[in-house]
Amino acid sequence: MELTVVMPCLNEAETVEVCVRKALACMEEHGIEGEVLIADNGSTDGSQQLARDAGARVVHVDEKGYGNALMGGIRAARGKYVIMGDADDSYDFTALLPFVEQLREGADLVMGNRFRGGISPGAMPPLHRYLGNPVLSFIGRLFFPSAIKDFHCGLRGFRRDSILRLQLQTGGMEFASEMVVRSTLAGLDVREVPTTLSPDGRSRPPHLRSWRDGWRHLRFLLLYSPKWLFFYPGVLMMIIGLVAGTALVFGPVEIGELAFDVDTLVGSAALVVIGFQAALFAVFTKVYAAEEGFLPESPRIRRLIDIVSLEKGLVVGGLLALAGLVGLVMSLVHWQVRDFGELDPRESLRIVVPSATALIMSFQTIFAALFISILGIRRTRETPIDNAAAAAEEAAAAITLEDSKH
Numbered sequence: 001m002e003l004t005v006v007m008p009c010l011n012e013a014e015t016v017e018v019c020v021r022k023a024l025a026c027m028e029e030h031g032i033e034g035e036v037l038i039a040d041n042g043s044t045d046g047s048q049q050l051a052r053d054a055g056a057r058v059v060h061v062d063e064k065g066y067g068n069a070l071m072g073g074i075r076a077a078r079g080k081y082v083i084m085g086d087a088d089d090s091y092d093f094t095a096l097l098p099f100v101e102q103l104r105e106g107a108d109l110v111m112g113n114r115f116r117g118g119i120s121p122g123a124m125p126p127l128h129r130y131l132g133n134p135v136l137s138f139i140g141r142l143f144f145p146s147a148i149k150d151f152h153c154g155l156r157g158f159r160r161d162s163i164l165r166l167q168l169q170t171g172g173m174e175f176a177s178e179m180v181v182r183s184t185l186a187g188l189d190v191r192e193v194p195t196t197l198s199p200d201g202r203s204r205p206p207h208l209r210s211w212r213d214g215w216r217h218l219r220f221l222l223l224y225s226p227k228w229l230f231f232y233p234g235v236l237m238m239i240i241g242l243v244a245g246t247a248l249v250f251g252p253v254e255i256g257e258l259a260f261d262v263d264t265l266v267g268s269a270a271l272v273v274i275g276f277q278a279a280l281f282a283v284f285t286k287v288y289a290a291e292e293g294f295l296p297e298s299p300r301i302r303r304l305i306d307i308v309s310l311e312k313g314l315v316v317g318g319l320l321a322l323a324g325l326v327g328l329v330m331s332l333v334h335w336q337v338r339d340f341g342e343l344d345p346r347e348s349l350r351i352v353v354p355s356a357t358a359l360i361m362s363f364q365t366i367f368a369a370l371f372i373s374i375l376g377i378r379r380t381r382e383t384p385i386d387n388a389a390a391a392a393e394e395a396a397a398a399i400t401l402e403d404s405k406h
Helices: 018-028 047-054 066-076 095-105 126-143 160-166 175-185 209-222 226-249 262-292 297-308 308-339 344-373 385-406
Strands: 003-009 034-040 057-060 081-084 109-113 157-158 192-194 253-255 258-260
Touching: 003 018, 003 047, 003 066, 003 192, 018 034, 018 047, 018 081, 018 109, 034 047, 034 066, 047 057, 057 066, 057 109, 066 175, 095 109, 095 157, 095 192, 109 175, 126 209, 126 226, 157 160, 157 253, 157 258, 160 175, 175 192, 175 209, 175 262, 226 262, 258 344, 262 344, 308 344
Parallel strands: 003 034, 003 081, 034 057, 109 192
Antiparallel strands: 081 157, 109 157, 253 258
16 A cells, blocks of 8 residues: 555544545545545544545554654554644645655655745644744754744655654654655655645634644754754853953953953853753753663763763863862962952952862763763663574574484
8 A cells, every 4th residue: 555644633523524535535536545534632522424425544642742643643554655634634645646756756755845835825824834934944944954934834745664663752743744844864865845834614713722733843943952952052152251251361351331350250150051951951962862762862972971981081171170279279379378368359269260160071081981970881782583583593503403312
């Protein structure tokens, strides 16, 4: 079978039948061998029987959520290709051929683009059309090397085996973002075709919750991009802190009527420490994600791990600690010169703050080197093929031993 059209369904009695009939009519018109599969997520309005009467196959998905329903449908699909779309009659299931043609040409994932194809009046709330979708799609393109202009189009087609290999994890609305992001990171052939969006045919409110689901999409994009979540903000804070701190170590800095002194120096030191910790978290996340397989391994991170060995980390951390201790000794000498009496904070803090910062960063470096070494320990991952091969070898050895006895 070439194609399965998967529709997630939760109480879509008003529209599921017309969606099924449109998809079947499209496949019949273009000579596509296929089926329509309804992934029912617990409907209580008779949607299941209406879908069957219209010619669809229905599978029940107990685990709630948009992503869970779709993954249940994708696993149950019989087609080589899958086209997914909502069962609310907002997508045009009579125009599936462009998706199929791109898949036949070798695409792994074909996204619909509603902004290129056309959005009918009232089909998309202004908040989604002019803020939510454009902003989240821009962030997706910025964080990941993707050219997709409409990250959240619900009508999309893909090779079933390619998507199953990704082992998608999210169960909610962010499933739409995960599919694009994971496909892009895995180097799959991702394309885009125009599609249209019409007002849905339901009399009840949609399942989508704008702010809640928008945040879930944004959270997913951030969590899958340690560079933007940790590294870039961390490096920016470190640069600001180092530049400001270096200037203030030598004395107050005046800009117009504003005067910056040791209190700003303390804040600069805090920026350096926080930024350094954030950059380390980016490395931790990338190493862990690569080892666990939900982000592709980065050659740069692997080279960094090879270069930054535990021993080198300990040496760098030790040098920073030495610098910090030297600074603290200098502060004691400074105190001694003043007969261990009261000190002027504007003088003493210019020695103590950089020294304390160096000590803090020394321990951060040492602990980071230890933790990265732990994360870098590779464990053996036995696949089902490995297990089958081992079982076959054991059986063969048992047979050989039995024959030798006779």
